[in-house]
Amino acid sequence: MTDLILHHYPASPFAEKARLMLGFKGLSWRSVLIPPVMPKPDLVALTGGYRKTPVLQVGADIYCDTSLIARRLDQEKALPAFFPEGQEMTVAAFAAWADATLFQHAVSLVFQPESVAVRFARLPPEAVKAFIADRAQLFSGGSATRLPIEQAKHQWPVFMARLEQQLQREEGDYLFGEPSIADFAVAHPMWFLKGTPVTSPLVDDYPAVHAWLGRVLGFGHGAYSEFTAEQALEVARNSAPAALPVDGFVDPNGFKVGDAVTVSAVDYGVDPVAGELVYAGAEELIVRRENPQAGVVHVHFPRLGFKLQKH
Numbered sequence: 001m002t003d004l005i006l007h008h009y010p011a012s013p014f015a016e017k018a019r020l021m022l023g024f025k026g027l028s029w030r031s032v033l034i035p036p037v038m039p040k041p042d043l044v045a046l047t048g049g050y051r052k053t054p055v056l057q058v059g060a061d062i063y064c065d066t067s068l069i070a071r072r073l074d075q076e077k078a079l080p081a082f083f084p085e086g087q088e089m090t091v092a093a094f095a096a097w098a099d100a101t102l103f104q105h106a107v108s109l110v111f112q113p114e115s116v117a118v119r120f121a122r123l124p125p126e127a128v129k130a131f132i133a134d135r136a137q138l139f140s141g142g143s144a145t146r147l148p149i150e151q152a153k154h155q156w157p158v159f160m161a162r163l164e165q166q167l168q169r170e171e172g173d174y175l176f177g178e179p180s181i182a183d184f185a186v187a188h189p190m191w192f193l194k195g196t197p198v199t200s201p202l203v204d205d206y207p208a209v210h211a212w213l214g215r216v217l218g219f220g221h222g223a224y225s226e227f228t229a230e231q232a233l234e235v236a237r238n239s240a241p242a243a244l245p246v247d248g249f250v251d252p253n254g255f256k257v258g259d260a261v262t263v264s265a266v267d268y269g270v271d272p273v274a275g276e277l278v279y280a281g282a283e284e285l286i287v288r289r290e291n292p293q294a295g296v297v298h299v300h301f302p303r304l305g306f307k308l309q310k311h
């Protein structure tokens with residue numbers, strides 16, 4: 001069973017990034033809806049503790065973080081590529097900036113009181129309170145901080161003017177000519193802002209960005225069908241993890257295959273995942289773990305933005 005299974009929820013911007021990446025590749029996938037707040041027992045049974053959204057499952061292999069999910073999808077279907085030949089460094093670095101800085105600004109803008117009042121208008125006050133408490137917990141222990149709204153408002157026009165200028169060139173319809181991971185990483189914070197009329201002018205006031213966003217969102221989500229968390233766990237239990245990559249990469253901190261380790265994000269959602277290190281490469285870390293619900297799984301993380309510690 002090698003179906004692509006995306007664990008996600010509709011309102012998540014990073015999940016939208018992943019859905020658009022699947023659409024861009026024209027892939028078919030299974031959709032497992034997860035809760036937007038903790039607890040997420042079925043997801044954590046697969047990841048071993050990682051709680052962020054989305055997570056991609058392929059059999060008994062679990063991929064955390066959209067930067068790694070993009071690389072896994074390129075393996076699944078090489079073309080069209082997220083990292084076009086000759087532009088690998090440019091588009092990866094640009095995407096990392098957008099996923100961190102641009103997204104952080106969008107979060108601050110979306111969670112300003114005027115926008116929250118509209119976005120959460122139909123939710124009962126307790127649900128809003130629970131959401132805010134969950135997100136405070138999400139940030140505890142990590143290096144990321146919430147950007148004050150004044151600072152987000154102050155800086156946003158700089159980013160938008162630069163994007164507008166980049167997209168006004170005539171060399172192609174996308175940020176770097178042909179589509180790349182950079183487009184998907186910039187599109188999801190924009191999609192987030194387009195969620196209510198309070199914040200949508202922050203995107204729509206820029207005509208080239210507005211037109212470009214229409215093209216990226218136009219890739220759609222690919223073909224998907226609903227799947228339950230229990231079905232996804234059954235797939236994991238009934239599958240064996242894929243063969244491990246083989247290369248001569250030497251971990252700079254001396255971690256070796258077989259070490260008992262934890263892997264955690266450094267920015268936010270830093271919940272550690274404990275297991276046996278089975279691969280430490282230049283881009284990717286893989287930890288083997290076992291639990292009764294999921295069986296033996298390999299949990300994959302990007303090296304960038306995560307830390308490895310002895311367990």
Ligand SMILES: N[C@@H](CCC(=O)N[C@@H](CS)C(=O)NCC(=O)O)C(=O)O
Pocket residue numbers: 012013014015036037038051052053054064065066067099138269
């Ligand atoms: N670097 C991560 C960021 C993922 C992320 O921040 N996701 C948000 C939702 S858009 C999240 O996990 N929020 C808390 C949650 O869903 O529990 C990635 O690229 O996947």
